[in-house]
Amino acid sequence: NAGVTQTPKFRVLKTGQSMTLLCAQDMNHEYMYWYRQDPGMGLRLIHYSVGEGTTAKGEVPDGYNVSRLKKQNFLLGLESAAPSQTSVYFCASSDSTGSDEKLFFGSGTQLSVL
Amino acid sequence: QQQVKQSPQSLIVQKGGISIINCAYENTAFDYFPWYQQFPGKGPALLIAIRPDVSEKKEGRFTISFNKSAKQFSLHIMDSQPGDSATYFCAPGYAGKSTFGDGTTLTVKP
Helix, strand or coil, X not given: CCCEEEECCEEEEXXXXXXXXXXXXXXXXXXXXXXXXXXXXXXXXXXXXXXXXCCEECCCCCCCEEECCCCCXXXXXXXXXXXXXXXXXXXXXXXXXXXXXXXXXXXXXXXXXX | CCCEEEECCEEEEECCCCEEEEEEECXXXXXXXXXXXXXXXXXXXXXXXECCCCCEEEECCEEEEEECCCCEEEEEECCCCHHHCEEEEECCXXXXXXXXXXXXXXXXXX
């Protein structure tokens, strides 16, 4: 059981380049989330999805776009990367929200923008 | 204005000791109070969580205590082990509406 898989694990971009991070979950979860984690800080929510075909903005959505065309996949795009987007990105999924919620996280993507 | 304040920032405990991490929040609408554990190079993992209708919850060596009036909740790790060395985050609220604390790095010395 793979759980939540993120690809790639590492990536270096030049300023202005674009890229897509892929998150795949095999648990049939409805809810999926993208976070970024910067040194010495907690996770901050970028975008999330409450089901296939839906997306919503989180705390820090600027400079990112997302798509949830298939239930098992949640894509995070950077159209024109900036050095401020250097971070570790985590994807998470859950089958519910509320007091029964349990988030399952991927192992992260380390992105450096030069 | 910081919505969630976690303390201490770092903590060193001897093996067998008690580790205590605190989380203070401002948003009274929060209705779910989890703690996450993160090892280096890994994603966070849910450790233990509590609902506001309960003042304490224990799972093995891990206990959450919740003080609604003070808007605080704490993680207690009893009989701390070197394998507990990790970063711990509080994240009050449901995913999508929650705010993560800045984390507490726990080191348990053998």
